Amino acid sequence: MSLTRSNVGEKEMKAEFFLPDDYRPAEDEPFMNERQLEYFRRKLITWREELLEGSRDTIEGLQESTRNIPDAAERASEETDRALELRTRDRQRKLVSKIDAALRRIGEGEFGYCEVTGDQISLKRLDARPIATMSLEAQERHERREKVHRDD
Structure with a gap:
């Protein structure tokens, strides 16, 4: 998947209603x-958008520095x-995929709920x-299990 505008639906890309700039979710x-x-x-x-802008800057910089x-x-x-810059951009590309997945979960009504426990x-x-x-x-349990298997 490239770092271009992705398959995130239009519904996720436009504002639905007014939200004050100082709003923060409360318990x-x-x-x-x-x-x-x-x-x-x-x-x-x-x-x-910040990640995509950084990616565009990197591509331009790499083209100029050849x-x-x-x-x-x-x-x-x-x-x-x-090489370091390219590794960083690759991690950010993966992050954009995770952001797109989170936006899809918002659209599907699944955002905010643990995929393991619900x-x-x-x-x-x-x-x-x-x-x-x-x-x-759940994340801590997952990481402990990962560590045990990695130490084997």
């Missing part, structure tokens, strides 16, 4: 009500920088990592 309101969903939808779209450098040490340094994911966790698909407890 005392119904979980994943329209305001919370809109808040997370906008947060995800903004994050996605030059013949006679000094071997300088050339090696530039190639290392380029429990609510805390608003604090979602605010910090809106692409989260597991509750903190």
Whole structure:
């Protein structure tokens, strides 16, 4: 999947209603009500656009920096920088896919619920990592299991 506008539906790309700039989801309101969903939808779209803009800048920079450098040490340094930048962009490309998946979950009414337990994911966790698909407890269990299998 490339870092271009993806298969996120138009419904996810346009605002549904007015949401104050200072709005923050609160524990005392119904979980994943329209305001919370809109808040997370906008947060995800903004994050996605920032990543895509960075990708465009990187591509332009890499195209401009393609030059013949006679000094071997300088050339090696530039190639290392380029490889690091490409790895970073690859991680960001994967992140854009996760953002698109979160936007789809919003559209399907599944956003904010743990894919393992079906429990609510805390608003604090979602605010910090809106692409989260597991509750903190489920994520910790998953990571412990991963660590045990990795140590074998």
